[in-house]
Amino acid sequence: MADKRMTEAEVVSELRSGMTIGIGGWGSRRKPMSIVREILRSDLRDLTIVSYGGPDVGMLCATGQAKKVVYGFVSLDSIPLEPHFRAARQNATIEAMELDEGMLQLGLQAAAWRVSFLPCRAGLGSAILDVNPSLRTVASPYDDGLDFVAMPALHLDAAIVHANRADARGNAQYLGTDWFFDDLFCRAAKKAYVSCERVVATADFVKEGHESSIKLNRSMTHGVVEAPFGAHFTHCLPDYARAEAFQREYADSAKTPEAWAEFFEKYVAIGDHAEYRARLGLGVSS
Amino acid sequence: MSADLSPTEEYSLAELCVVACAEAWRGDGEILASPIGTIPMIAVRMASLTFEPDLLYTDGEAILLAEPIPVGVGPDHPRIVEGWMPFRNVFDMVWSGKRHVMMGATQVDRFGNQNIACIGPWAKPKSQLLGVRGAPGNTVNHPTSYFVPAHTTRAFVESVDCVSGVGYDRAAAAGRTAREFHEIRRVVSNKAVLDFETPDHRMRLRSVHPGVTVDDVVANTGFELVIPADLAATRSPTAEELRLIRDVLDPKSLRDNEVKP
Numbered sequence: 001m002a003d004k005r006m007t008e009a010e011v012v013s014e015l016r017s018g019m020t021i022g023i024g025g026w027g028s029r030r031k032p033m034s035i036v037r038e039i040l041r042s043d044l045r046d047l048t049i050v051s052y053g054g055p056d057v058g059m060l061c062a063t064g065q066a067k068k069v070v071y072g073f074v075s076l077d078s079i080p081l082e083p084h085f086r087a088a089r090q091n092a093t094i095e096a097m098e099l100d101e102g103m104l105q106l107g108l109q110a111a112a113w114r115v116s117f118l119p120c121r122a123g124l125g126s127a128i129l130d131v132n133p134s135l136r137t138v139a140s141p142y143d144d145g146l147d148f149v150a151m152p153a154l155h156l157d158a159a160i161v162h163a164n165r166a167d168a169r170g171n172a173q174y175l176g177t178d179w180f181f182d183d184l185f186c187r188a189a190k191k192a193y194v195s196c197e198r199v200v201a202t203a204d205f206v207k208e209g210h211e212s213s214i215k216l217n218r219s220m221t222h223g224v225v226e227a228p229f230g231a232h233f234t235h236c237l238p239d240y241a242r243a244e245a246f247q248r249e250y251a252d253s254a255k256t257p258e259a260w261a262e263f264f265e266k267y268v269a270i271g272d273h274a275e276y277r278a279r280l281g282l283g284v285s286s
Numbered sequence: 287m288s289a290d291l292s293p294t295e296e297y298s299l300a301e302l303c304v305v306a307c308a309e310a311w312r313g314d315g316e317i318l319a320s321p322i323g324t325i326p327m328i329a330v331r332m333a334s335l336t337f338e339p340d341l342l343y344t345d346g347e348a349i350l351l352a353e354p355i356p357v358g359v360g361p362d363h364p365r366i367v368e369g370w371m372p373f374r375n376v377f378d379m380v381w382s383g384k385r386h387v388m389m390g391a392t393q394v395d396r397f398g399n400q401n402i403a404c405i406g407p408w409a410k411p412k413s414q415l416l417g418v419r420g421a422p423g424n425t426v427n428h429p430t431s432y433f434v435p436a437h438t439t440r441a442f443v444e445s446v447d448c449v450s451g452v453g454y455d456r457a458a459a460a461g462r463t464a465r466e467f468h469e470i471r472r473v474v475s476n477k478a479v480l481d482f483e484t485p486d487h488r489m490r491l492r493s494v495h496p497g498v499t500v501d502d503v504v505a506n507t508g509f510e511l512v513i514p515a516d517l518a519a520t521r522s523p524t525a526e527e528l529r530l531i532r533d534v535l536d537p538k539s540l541r542d543n544e545v546k547p
Contacts, residue, residue, distance in 0.1 A: 026373065073417035081415060089404070089414035098403065100422040102377045120381070121467075122423030125452035125460035131408045146463045177348035178372040237361070 004170045004224045008038035008273060011193045011223055015039070015158055020048040022108070022154075022189055024161030024182035025234065028054040028076045028242055032162035032195045034230040034273040039065065041268060050154055052104065052180065054234060055250060058084035059268075061094055062253075062260050069094050070154060072101035076251060078244055083254030097132060099123075099151075105181055107154035112187030119148035159189035162231045163216065164239055165208050166196035170221035172214070173205055176237040179215045186220040195225040197239050227273050229282040246280075297523050299476060300325060300541040301531055302495055303433075305523045306479050308333040310431040310472040311386060316340040317428075318371070318379045320387040325544045326433050327357050328535050329388075335530055348372045358540045380420065383428045383467050389421060391432040391473075393446040396489045396509045398470035398482055400425075400432055400451030408448050421450035426457065429469040435544045437475035439508040454487035476545050478503045479520050484512045493520040 012035070015021065025031040036056045039047075046067040051057050053074030060066040062084040074085040088094045099107070100122040110118045119138055122128075129135055129149070138150040161182040163172035172194045174182070186192035194216060205214055230236075233243035233250065253263035270279060277283060307329035311319050319334075319341040321327040327346065331354035334341045345351055347361075350369030371379075379385045392415055393401040400421060406412030424430050430451055434441050449456055457468040472492070473480040479492045490512040494503055496519050504511060523531070531541070 071417055073419045075416055086414040090411055092410040098408075098417055100418055101373075101420045102380060102423040105374060105377060120423070121426045121463055122420075124422075124426050124464035125449070125456040125468075126418065126422035126425075127403070127408065127449040128418060128422050131448075146466075147461055148463060177370070180373055 001169060002218075003168045004218075004222065005168050005199065006223045006225060008035050008195070008225055008227065011035055011160070011225060012038045012042050012044070014191065014223075015044055017044050018046045019157040020050060020155065022050040022156040022159040022185040023056045024159065024180060024185045025054065025056070025231070026052045026178070026180040027073070028078070028234045028247060030162050030176070030180070030231050030236050031056045031234040032160045032230060033232060033234060034227040034276070035160045035193065035195055035225065036060070037268050037273070037276065040264070050104075050108075050156060052101065053082065053085065055082070055247075058082040058254075061085050061088035064093070066094055068097065070097040070099065070104070072099050072104045076247055078242065079247060079251050083251050084260070087254055098128065099132070100126070100128060103128070103149070103151045104154070105184065106151040108181060108184040108188040110151065110153035111155045112184055115153065117150035117152050120151055121148065123149040123151070154188060156185065156189035157191070159185040159192040161185055161192065161194050161216075162227070162236065163194050163196045164236065165198055165200050165205065166194050166216075166224045167202040167205070168199060168224060169202065170194065170216070170218035170224050171202065171205070172196060172216035172221065173208060174213050174215050175209050175239070183215050183220065186216055191222040192220055193223040193225065194221050195227040195230045197228055197230065197236060199224065199226045229277055230273065232280070232282055295523070295525055295528060297528055298542070298547040299495065300545040300547060301523050301528060302520060303435075303474060303476060303545050304329045304332060304531055304541060305527055306474045306495070306520050307388060307433055309479075310388060310474065311338050311341060314338060314341060314386050314429075316342065318342045318376075318385040320376070320385060322387065322389045323433055323544060324357055324540050325435070326388040328531060328541055331357075331535050332527060332530050335534070336527065342369070344371050354535060356534065356538070357536050358538050377423075380423055380427050386429040386431070386471065387420075387424050388431040388433050389424070389451065391434050391441065391451070393441060393443045394432055394434065394473060395443055395446050395453060397453035397455040397487060398451070398473070398489065399446045399449045399453030399456055401446035401448050403448040403450045405447050418448070418450040422452065425452040425470070426464045426468050428467060429471045431470070431472040431474070434473065434475040437477040437503065437506050439506055442507040442509065444509050454482060477506065480511070488512050490514065491517060493518045495520045496522065
């Protein structure tokens with residue numbers, strides 16, 4: 001029986017520059033931040049990031065490791081505009097593929113189902129088709145005279161997601177009200193890595209929540225990282241809410257390069273997730 | 287402004303906007319009403335308590351509420367759950383057409399094209415905003431309305447910088463598949479209510495808020511509006527609507543953060 005437990009550093013050692021990496025969660029909600037910070041400390045570069053974006057995208061823009069971002073939006077929720085992403089777009093330091101939120105779902109679904117595209121209305125008439133000249137439309141092969149956007153499959157080299165619970169075999173459980181698109185990110189990826197608040201015995205899943213909350217089965221995942229507060233400062237309900245004051249500090253770090261350098265030194269460069277938790281007192285008795 | 291107020295009730299502009307937004311959902315029945323922003327959220331809940339009781343709506347996250355709760359309360363506030371609406375089910379609602387969203391609009395033009403993505407050229411924006419979010423899909427799948435808390439020539443523009451929500455001219459040019467379910471129902475601002483009920487779907491002044499003149503609206507709109515001869519004033523809140531807004535749905539007056547009293 002496979003034991004897929006690994007550290008953030010081991011996950012990142014399996015990633016390569018130039019890869020397309022999908023990141024689960026939504027905005028500033030349940031983002032796999034401990035793995036993201038490990039990427040920030042690495043020499044990975046030229047990454048294509050696919051995300052319902054939040055601080056994951058912002059930070060990878062700030063370090064210059066994101067070459068291209070595929071997104072429907074990038075937001076910190078309680079702070080609507082992601083400041084580092086804004087700076088990267090306004091200075092044109094990243095390549096952007098902007099999509100309707102639903103199109104992003106279909107692109108992941110198409111990759112997961114191994115079809116070239118999925119048809120949708122979304123995009124028709126909007127700037128999305130103008131700013132993404134690679135997007136095509138497709139005429140219905142049936143006698144209804146309709147033409148749809150053919151949303152292409154978004155194939156991922158790797159996906160990283162954060163769940164509430166997982167077992168060592170790579171099943172994962174979501175205890176909040178929305179698991180967002182984490183399962184699709186995993187299915188669209190060659191390899192998927194799930195961090196979680198707590199690794200539990202398989203038999204304990206049903207003590208934690210209903211069977212329907214076990215959204216990832218082990219065929220979908222390649223690695224499991226136990227990372228309590230691994231989504232901090234984004235929320236990971238019901239385990240913890242968003243750390244709003246910390247998020248404001250993060251947002252302020254976009255004001256000057258010096259402010260970002262200071263934030264990076266203080267919270268990213270300090271070391272692994274255990275160091276981060278110790279610095280912030282996250283579930284660590286001092 | 288007092289000359290136009292109801293003789294028995296004083297109300298704020300924010301409260302008037304709540305009622306004007308609520309009216310956008312009148313007649314919608316059993317569909318998902320999706321409000322973006324505080325005033326539209328109060329509006330949906332008020333509509334559900336008064337003239338549109340069958341609307342479905344969420345807590346702002348993934349829970350469908352059987353009865354309204356006040357805006358701005360935490361997750362521990364008691365609520366009656368009638369269903370579950372995670373994001374992918376929202377897209378199911380969008381693509382099935384059983385939804386009417388009221389979004390914001392940084393820019394909107396005469397045909398209802400809306401921009402929330404960026405200001406300036408998309409390739410290198412002067413100001414990056416949210417991105418198009420769900421606007422492209424919303425507008426070609428089900429009715430969409432907009433709430434613009436500050437009616438200015440910066441918001442009501444000749445031409446938007448990045449078409450996020452699709453307007454009538456663009457939908458027509460994109461063909462039948464884009465047109466089939468396209469409807470921009472209403473634009474509500476702090477000065478007026480507007481719609482597209484004209485032969486060529488150009489934006490029309492539907493009503494002006496009490497105390498606002500047509501000239502004021504025209505001066506703050508960056509394109510020519512269709513102005514009907516028999517223009518009415520936006521209806522005032524009823525006493526019951528004011529009670530619901532103040533005592534039940536928004537006791538913390540969060541509405542005043544969107545439209546100043």
